[in-house]
Amino acid sequence: MARSRIGVWLIGAKGGVAATALVGLTALKKGWIQPVGLVSELPQFASAGLADWQDFIVGGHEIRDVRLFDEAWRMHSESRAIDADLLRKCKGELEKIERRVRPGTLCNVGPTIERLADDRQAHRSETPRAAVERLQADLRAFAAEERLDHVIVVNVASTEPAQQHPDAIPDDWASLSRLLDRPQKCPLPASSLYAIAALDLGYSYVNFTPSLGASPAAIGQLAVERRARYMGNDGKTGETLLKSTLAPMFAHRHLQVMSWVGHNIFGNMDGKVLDDPVNKQSKVASKDRILRDILGYSPQTLVGIEYIASLGDWKTAWDHVHFQGFLGTPMTFQFIWQGCDSLLAAPLVLDLIRFTERAWRAGEVGALTFLSSFFKSPLGVEENDFGRQFQTLEAWAAALHPATRGPVDGKAPASPATAAKSARRSAARRAD
Secondary structure, eight states, X not given: OOOOOEEEEEETTXXXXXXXXXXXXXXXXXXXXXXXXXXXXXXXXXXXXXXXXXXXXXXXXXXXXXXXXXHHHHHHXXXXXXXXXXXXXXXXXXXXXXXXXXXXXXXXOOHHHHTTSOHHHXXXXXXHHHHHHHHHHHHHHHHHHTTOSEEEEEEOSOOOOOOSOGGGSOSSHHHHHHHTTOTTXXXXXXXXXXXXXXXXXXXXXXXXXXXXTTOXXXXXXXXXXXXXXXXXXXXXXXXXXXXXXXXXXXXXXXXXEEEEEEEEEEOSHHHHHHTSHHHHHHHHHHHHHHHHHHHSSOOEEEEEEEEOGGGTTEEEEEEEEEEEOGGGOEEXXXXXXXXXXXXXXXHHHHHHHHHHHHHHHTTOOEEOGGGGGGBSSOTTOOOOOHHHHHHHHHHHHXXXXXXXXXXXXXXXXXXXXXXXXXXXXXXXXXXX
């Protein structure tokens, strides 16, 4: 059966995470690297019918006036994180991708992100509606020029300021849609406009950032109406990954966590944006909520995020856990997590693209909750135990029909959940 041609549209297409993911994707296509760090390459997903790396064609939106290869090269020259010879071999492909990158939008991104934009972007004035229509024109052109069967939009841009007035966002799509024509009344940031642009076209949207994205219920309603799919928020790559793994240990051993302090330092573009307290608020909230949800109570917590320019992409997190053991004795657990921020995130972005594409072929609509293990604040999911989240992903993959290649006769195939229920009913009838 012929393979699908799948478009990947990156928001923040020339940032550190995007550039690293694109180097990785190019190297995977060429067979230059081993798939270390890729969840989708684990044995339990081998029979899930995931797309080949060759099936993906990349474009994107960007607000900065920089060259994609230069940003990728910074991962070598400043962070010493990627081999120079590999980067040189990827240069031609990165330059081809750069020709598919279009100007993004600055609607409600806040002053810190606005200052990153080139002059032409900074002076662009458009209503939210005009922004959505322009972004959609870019997506349509990309799909037409590359003869794509589907497009997956992934937000890997800088973190926007936290939403200050969530009550100002209507719960239904019809009401929210009307606000797009009223710039002074529309509270939606750029991440949500990208989500609307994609979902309204029936495309998929993944928010790898803490930004609002597709979180509002009205945008989820739009996705269902257009039979589209989405997931987010905030990729779980380092310290929070450890929290979601270690916190269940304390809960299962009935050890009382009294306080958990985490301090993060790093020097990449994300760190520079998060140096603004307004932008930092979104990230801190995303990192902090997980302990309460797993433990069932709220220990004293402190999350620090500081920008240290000399560190480049290398992030260090120190965590101090003060807990109470048997006979009320206080004890301490400490750990240090040090890793290259973009190299931790990039393979997860590639995994999410692959799993989302498979969900599209399987007819999934709405929030892709089986992807919860990839996010700090997974939409539509209350479970934050990483082990249990990962079991959900495995169960979803196991229920996939291996022959599913895409919509047939205009109808989407049954979702894995529906297929699993049908299989159980058939087994029960045979038993009778």
